[in-house]
Amino acid sequence: MLQMKSCAFALLAFPLAAQTLAPRSVPARQIPVPTDVSPALQKVIARPAEPGSAPTPKTTEEWKKSLAGPNAEEAKNAERLARELHVAVKPGTIGGVAVFYVTPEVVPPQNKGRLLMHVHGGGYVAFAGMAATSEAILLASHTGIAVVSVDYRMPPDAPFPAAVDDAAAVWKSLIQTHNPRGMALFGTSAGGGLTLATTLKLKELKLPLPGALMAGTPWADLTQTGDTEFTNQYLDNTLVQYQGGLAADARLYAGSHNLKEPLLSPVYGDLSGFPPTILVTGTRDLFLSDTVRVHQKLLQAGVDAQLIVLEGQSHAQYLDNSIPESRAALDEVAQFLDRHLDR
Amino acid sequence: MLQMKSCAFALLAFPLAAQTLAPRSVPARQIPVPTDVSPALQKVIARPAEPGSAPTPKTTEEWKKSLAGPNAEEAKNAERLARELHVAVKPGTIGGVAVFYVTPEVVPPQNKGRLLMHVHGGGYVAFAGMAATSEAILLASHTGIAVVSVDYRMPPDAPFPAAVDDAAAVWKSLIQTHNPRGMALFGTSAGGGLTLATTLKLKELKLPLPGALMAGTPWADLTQTGDTEFTNQYLDNTLVQYQGGLAADARLYAGSHNLKEPLLSPVYGDLSGFPPTILVTGTRDLFLSDTVRVHQKLLQAGVDAQLIVLEGQSHAQYLDNSIPESRAALDEVAQFLDRHLDR
Numbered sequence: 001m002l003q004m005k006s007c008a009f010a011l012l013a014f015p016l017a018a019q020t021l022a023p024r025s026v027p028a029r030q031i032p033v034p035t036d037v038s039p040a041l042q043k044v045i046a047r048p049a050e051p052g053s054a055p056t057p058k059t060t061e062e063w064k065k066s067l068a069g070p071n072a073e074e075a076k077n078a079e080r081l082a083r084e085l086h087v088a089v090k091p092g093t094i095g096g097v098a099v100f101y102v103t104p105e106v107v108p109p110q111n112k113g114r115l116l117m118h119v120h121g122g123g124y125v126a127f128a129g130m131a132a133t134s135e136a137i138l139l140a141s142h143t144g145i146a147v148v149s150v151d152y153r154m155p156p157d158a159p160f161p162a163a164v165d166d167a168a169a170v171w172k173s174l175i176q177t178h179n180p181r182g183m184a185l186f187g188t189s190a191g192g193g194l195t196l197a198t199t200l201k202l203k204e205l206k207l208p209l210p211g212a213l214m215a216g217t218p219w220a221d222l223t224q225t226g227d228t229e230f231t232n233q234y235l236d237n238t239l240v241q242y243q244g245g246l247a248a249d250a251r252l253y254a255g256s257h258n259l260k261e262p263l264l265s266p267v268y269g270d271l272s273g274f275p276p277t278i279l280v281t282g283t284r285d286l287f288l289s290d291t292v293r294v295h296q297k298l299l300q301a302g303v304d305a306q307l308i309v310l311e312g313q314s315h316a317q318y319l320d321n322s323i324p325e326s327r328a329a330l331d332e333v334a335q336f337l338d339r340h341l342d343r
Numbered sequence: 344m345l346q347m348k349s350c351a352f353a354l355l356a357f358p359l360a361a362q363t364l365a366p367r368s369v370p371a372r373q374i375p376v377p378t379d380v381s382p383a384l385q386k387v388i389a390r391p392a393e394p395g396s397a398p399t400p401k402t403t404e405e406w407k408k409s410l411a412g413p414n415a416e417e418a419k420n421a422e423r424l425a426r427e428l429h430v431a432v433k434p435g436t437i438g439g440v441a442v443f444y445v446t447p448e449v450v451p452p453q454n455k456g457r458l459l460m461h462v463h464g465g466g467y468v469a470f471a472g473m474a475a476t477s478e479a480i481l482l483a484s485h486t487g488i489a490v491v492s493v494d495y496r497m498p499p500d501a502p503f504p505a506a507v508d509d510a511a512a513v514w515k516s517l518i519q520t521h522n523p524r525g526m527a528l529f530g531t532s533a534g535g536g537l538t539l540a541t542t543l544k545l546k547e548l549k550l551p552l553p554g555a556l557m558a559g560t561p562w563a564d565l566t567q568t569g570d571t572e573f574t575n576q577y578l579d580n581t582l583v584q585y586q587g588g589l590a591a592d593a594r595l596y597a598g599s600h601n602l603k604e605p606l607l608s609p610v611y612g613d614l615s616g617f618p619p620t621i622l623v624t625g626t627r628d629l630f631l632s633d634t635v636r637v638h639q640k641l642l643q644a645g646v647d648a649q650l651i652v653l654e655g656q657s658h659a660q661y662l663d664n665s666i667p668e669s670r671a672a673l674d675e676v677a678q679f680l681d682r683h684l685d686r
Contacts, residue, residue, distance in 0.1 A: 021389035023373040026577045030366040034570040036636065046364035227377040227626055227655040231578055234369045283570055283632055292626060292652040293379065296668075299651075299675055307650045308642075309635040312570040325639075332642055 031235065034312045041323045045284075045312050049237035056248040060156040063252065067126050074122075074131035081134050081321070085141040089133050091151075095173030097166045098151040102136040104144055110343050111145045114182045117174065117210070118149040119167050119198065121189030121316065123219070123249035125154055135188055135216075135319055142330040143337055148174065152194075159255040164263055167198040172207060181211040182342040186333075188316050189287070190249075192218030192279075196266035196294065199274060212340040213277040214333050217287045217316055218294055220267040222250040222259040226289025238315035239286040271297050276304040278336040280329055282313025306336055374578065377655045384666045388627075388655050392580035399591040403499040406595065410469050417465075417474035424477050424664070428484040432476050434494075438516030440509045441494040445479040447487055453686050454488045457525045460517065460553070461492040462510050462541065464532030464659065466562070466592035468497055478531055478559075478662055485673040486680055491517065495537075502598040507606050510541040515550060524554040525685040529676075531659050532630070533592075535561030535622075539609035539637065542617055555683040556620040557676050560630045560659055561637055563610040565593040565602040569632025579629040581658035614640050619647040621679040623672055625656025649679055 033046045057063040082089050086105040093099065102118070116139060120132035128151060136149035152166035167185075174183065187195045192215040202209055224230075224242040233241045254264050262269030267290060277298055281291035288309070298305035308329055310318055318326040376389045400406040425432050429448040436442065445461070459482060463475035471494060479492035495509035510528075517526065530538045535558040545552055567573075567585040576584045597607050605612030610633060620641055624634035631652070641648035651672055653661055661669040 021376040021385055022391075023375045024388075024392060024578060024580070026372050026374060028371040029369050029573075029576070031369060031573050032366045033364040034568070034573075034632075036564075036568050036570070036632075042364055048365075049367060221379075225377070225379050227379070230372075230374050230377075231627065232574075233372070235367060235574055237367070283635060284574065288652075289377075289379075289626055289654055293654050295652070296654070296671070300671060307652060309631075309638070309650060309652060311632055311636050311639070328639070328643060 037312050038324045041312060041317075041325055044317055044320060044323060045237070045314070047237050049234055049240050056244070063125070063156045067128075070122075070126050071128060071131045074127050074134060075129060078130050078134040078137060081137045085137055087137045087140045089130070089137065094148065095169040097170050099170060100130075100133050100136065100149040100151060102133055102140050102147040102149050104140045104146065106144065107146060108144050111143070113179065113343060114145045114341050115174065115178050116140070116143065116145050116147040116337070117167075117171060117183060117185045118147050119152065119163075119185070119187040119191045119194040120149065121187060121191040123246065124160075124163060124190045124194075124253035125249050128154060135191070138319060138321060138330060139186065139333070142327075143334040145337070155252045155255075160253050160257055160264060163194055163253075164197050164201050167194060168201045168205065168207075171198065171202060172205075175208055179342055180208040183210050184212040184214065184337050184341055185210045186214035186216070188216030188319060190219050192216045193220050193266060196220060196269070196271070197263045200262055200266055200269045203273060209273070209275050211342055212275050212337050214337065215277055215279050215291075215294065216318070217281045217285055217291050218266070218279070219287060220290040220294045221265045222254060223265065226287065226293060228289040229286055232284055232286050232288060235284045236286040236314040237284075238317065242286070267293050267297065270301075271303060272301040274298060274301065274303045276306075276336070276340045278306045278308065278333055280308045280310070280318055280333065282310040282315070282317060284312060284314045286315055308332060380655050381667045384655060384660075384668055387660055387663060387666060388580070388657070390580050392577055392583050399587070406468070406499045410471075413469050414471060414474045417470050417477060418472060421473050421477040421480060424480045428480055430480045430483045432473070432480065437491065438512040440513050442513060443473070443476050443479065443492040443494060445476055445483050445490040445492050447483045447489065449487065450489060451487050454486070456522065456686060457488045457684050458517065458521050459483070459486065459488050459490040459680070460510075460514060460526060460528045461490050462495065462506075462528070462530040462534045462537040463492065464530060464534040466589065467503075467506060467533045467537075467596035468592050471497060478534070481662060481664060481673060482529065482676070485670075486677040488680070498595045498598075503596050503600055503607060506537055506596075507540050507544050510537060511544045511548060511550075514541065514545060515548075518551055522685055523551040526553050527555040527557065527680050527684055528553045529557035529559070531559030531662060533562050535559045536563050536609060539563060539612070539614070540606045543605055543609055543612045546616060552616070552618050554685055555618050555680050557680065558620055558622050558634075558637065559661070560624045560628055560634055561609070561622070562630060563633040563637045564608045565597060566608065569630065569636060571632040572629055575627055575629050575631060578627045579657040580627075581660065582629040585629070610636050610640065613644075614646060615644040617641060617644065617646045619649075619679070619683045621649045621651065621676055623651045623653070623661055623676065625653040625658070625660060627655060627657045629658055651675060
């Protein structure tokens with residue numbers, strides 16, 4: 001039975017039988033802050049989960065206005081991180097696309113020929129410009145590898161497939177001068193989804209694939225389908241819930257496209273042939289289900305895939321470098337990339 | 344920074360600062376059955392989660408009476424599985440301990456020198472005798488490797504450390520005639536915890552360790568500490584909650600010992616030097632946190648550890664072979680063992 005393949009079920013579209021099955025009734029509860037995590041993480045977990053009350057923007061101008069505040073705040077965070085972690089950040093252009101060169105002060109000899117390509121998160125709508133770079137700075141620091149962070153075009157001006165096209169264009173240009181097996185592609189949240197979608201696109205274009213991927217808590221399904229989008233609602237104090245912000249972001253990004261197209265929701269794509277992939281999420285993450293669904297699909301496609309789930313963490317809190325568990329997780333990502341990238 | 348070790352925090356006992364931090368208020372909710380899993384799994388997820396209402400047994404006789412029903416039912420399940428999957432089950436004795444020889448009808452040539460040692464679940468109190476063997480039968484079938492299932496002594500007659508001592512005694516006897524690197528130790532729930540505790544004990548005894556472990560949703564912490572023991576309360580329709588059954592089982596098993604002793608709660612043990620380990624859990628599992636805590640401790644101890652989290656599944660539902668996702672997960676376990684065991 002060892003050779004038996006049990007993949008057939010994964011290819012079916014399941015009938016919506018569940019709609020006729022009774023939901024689970026869960027009473028109102030007070031969930032304590034866990035005591036088995038560091039004091040720094042306890043403080044992050046204790047932050048209130050406040051569903052965003054701002055109305056969804058209706059016009060291009062309203063969207064731009066609503067994004068300006070978070071963008072400016074995240075840009076400041078990135079500048080602080082760059083100073084703290086001794087990482088240089090310089091704007092540039094690759095393949096006609098805006099990028100940032102994010103370079104650690106010290107690059108050890110074994111990493112000279114390596115390069116990481118980063119696609120930022122922010123629901124496909126937020127974190128343009130310098131705000132795109134904070135995760136790139138963290139990974140540059142933890143890996144000791146230079147990063148190119150793609151400042152891809154976004155809605156409302158440039159909806160799907162602009163982001164995927166921009167990421168693919170940068171990759172196509174980078175492989176002219178770099179060994180693709182010495183490069184990894186990575187990102188978190190929308191950036192995790194875009195990491196997977198871009199890899200699907202590179203397969204479609206028959207381009208060489210990266211040597212490894214990190215898909216951090218990937219927004220791999222733009223619809224509200226994964227079980228933890230329900231079970232972790234109100235528990236996740238980063239995303240809080242799908243309705244509202246995420247639903248509006250998905251709609252704005254996808255335009256007239258079906259949200260389940262694989263380049264929008266890569267959990268529905270064919271992940272065979274993907275490079276070794278590490279996935280990171282947390283037990284309270286709204287996207288825990290999306291992450292484990294992708295992990296199972298990768299394993300069943302024969303891909304070397306490693307899953308990390310962090311105790312008590314909500315969405316993407318491993319990018320908070322005040323949390324020791326988060327720094328440890330990024331070191332695990334760095335070790336995974338070090339194992340899989342050509343020198 | 345690549346070589347930076349961030350393990351220090353994992354060795355600290357965290358102050359209980361969380362007790363002064365505000366808990367999260369979560370309103371009453373109706374959680375739908377997910378539509379991204381097979382119809383067979385949807386049916387399992389839709390089963391009501393009914394907190395056990397039976398009072399905790401007070402005397403040895405009451406305990407034995409309360410266990411008789413579940414034991415008989417699980418023994419029948421094991422007999423059905425053995426017939427269905429063409430696996431022979433025969434009682435025996437190894438190192439003075441009762442065991443079952445659980446042998447697949449067909450053992451491929453590469454598995455002739457391999458052996459799996461199984462320690463069953465059941466909260467350290469349930470599933471004695473034939474009831475111990477259903478997981479062993481499943482793994483024998485999925486791996487094509489012969490299994491020895493340890494029918495270890497249990498409370499109320501034989502509390503801790505009888506179970507650990509019995510498992511260690513069987514191991515000590517098996518390694519007289521088998522290559523330890525060709526053997527894996529495995530179990531689920533209490534059996535997952537006992538897999539880890541037995542490995543700690545083997546380290547203590549300076550005996551050679553197995554070539555691999557499978558710790559399925561390990562009860563790695565007998566106290567109610569892991570975050571999902573709170574967040575997944577009422578969502579997990581196998582265990583439902585810690586208070587009641589689990590708390591009573593822990594107390595009966597531990598006797599006068601502190602529940603956080605590493606041989607009782609191996610998440611508090613030193614996991615360095617452990618063999619490659621695969622862990623399996625589900626997004627609704629009450630022990631999701633215990634599983635991911637062990638996974639992180641293993642990775643930080645430099646152990647090759649693989650985590651599998653199954654969409655929508657409650658505790659140990661991967662042992663239900665009517666669910667295609669569960670059969671696929673056991674195939675992933677089989678592949679992991681095949682990669683790591685000597686031939």
